[in-house]
Amino acid sequence: MxxxxxxxxxxxxxxxxxxxxxxxxxxxxxxxxxxxxxxxxxxxxxxxxxxxxxxxxxxxxxxxxxxxxxxxxxxxxLDGRPTLTGATPKERGIIHMMQRRAEAGLLDAGTNYFHHATPGLGPNIETYQNKEWGEKQRERVLAGMAYFNTALAHQPYLAGPDFSMADITAITGINFAEFVGIKIPDDHTHLKAWRERVAQRPSLAAQ
Ligand SMILES: N[C@@H](CCC(=O)N[C@@H](CS)C(=O)NCC(=O)O)C(=O)O
CATH class of the missing domain: 3.40.30.10 (Glutaredoxin)
Known part of the structure; x- marks a missing residue:
């Protein structure tokens, strides 16, 4: 492939x-x-x-x-043994729900902030920018961080006991947010602990 x-x-x-x-x-x-x-x-x-x-x-x-x-x-x-997207209907539903929340509230919001409220990839690529809307996306990222901090208070990963596609989306969103200057607030201890836990996975080195 x-x-x-x-x-x-x-x-x-x-x-x-x-x-x-x-x-x-x-x-x-x-x-x-x-x-x-x-x-x-x-x-x-x-x-x-x-x-x-x-x-x-x-x-x-x-x-x-x-x-x-x-x-x-x-x-x-591919191997008939899904580990990232869930095996049961309930797991699949929860993983897709949390994945979409991470995508909308962290990753898409952070990349929209980058493309609209900063020079982004430069004038040749950023042919339309809406700075005011872009600035709003920063608030969305912070709201997403607050939500996930609460969601992680009683479970190790976004969709429950196991690492999943939702965590992959969220960690790339959190890392990109940091790259554009949006840091996890200090009091978001659950989110910070989750980030450290996820960062230790060998797969994170493959990015
Ligand atoms: N929803 C898409 C998002 C893909 C995406 O936006 N990729 C970025 C790179 S991180 C891109 O190709 N941007 C080019 C552009 O928007 O012009 C997905 O899940 O693959």
């Missing part, structure tokens, strides 16, 4: 972590798409992923799957 990505960016990092969790990194061929140079907006790449985003997964048959949650579902089920 081919993974189109730009290494070091948060969404591609989610897939590198998922692959490492499943011991499948060696099975992937990583193809660099130079996002800062606009390579993700070329007709060739848009033909593969009309969203014009990385990562995208291309199978041997030519089928392309984009969106990190969809790619993670694919990767997680």
């Amino acid at each position: 081919k993974i189109y990505e730009y290494r070091g960016f948060p969404n591609p990092a989610r897939i590198r972590i998922a692959l490492a969790e499943k011991n499948l990194t060696d099975k992937a061929e990583f193809i660099a798409v130079d996002v800062p140079k606009g390579e993700h907006r070329t007709p060739e790449f848009l033909a593969k992923n009309p969203s014009g985003t990385v990562p995208a997964l291309e199978l041997e048959c030519g089928t392309v799957i984009s969106e990190c949650t969809a790619i993670t579902e694919y990767i997680d089920h």
Whole structure:
């Protein structure tokens, strides 16, 4: 399988972590798409992923799957033993709920802040910016951090006892928030402890 990505960016990092969790990194061929140079907006790449985003997964048959949650579902089920996306209906429901909360409230809010309230990737890429809306996204990240701090008061991971896709989304969101200057408030002790716990997983080094 081919993974189109730009290494070091948060969404591609989610897939590198998922692959490492499943011991499948060696099975992937990583193809660099130079996002800062606009390579993700070329007709060739848009033909593969009309969203014009990385990562995208291309199978041997030519089928392309984009969106990190969809790619993670694919990767997680390759061995028939899903560990990141849940095995029971209840686990799957909770993981997808918490994943989406992490995506909307941490990762998307943080990247929107970056793209709209800061110079982002520069004028060639940031062709539309709404600074006021961008600044609002910073508040959303902080609200997301407060929510997850509470959610983690009585469980080790976002969806319960086990590490899951929800934690992958959240850790990339938290790391990116820090990169853009939005730090976890000191009194969010549960979120900080979770971050340290997750950071110790070998898969985090694969980003
Ligand atoms: N919802 C998408 C988000 C992908 C995404 O926004 N990727 C960023 C890189 S971290 C990107 O390609 N940005 C290019 C752009 O928006 O122009 C997913 O889950 O894969």
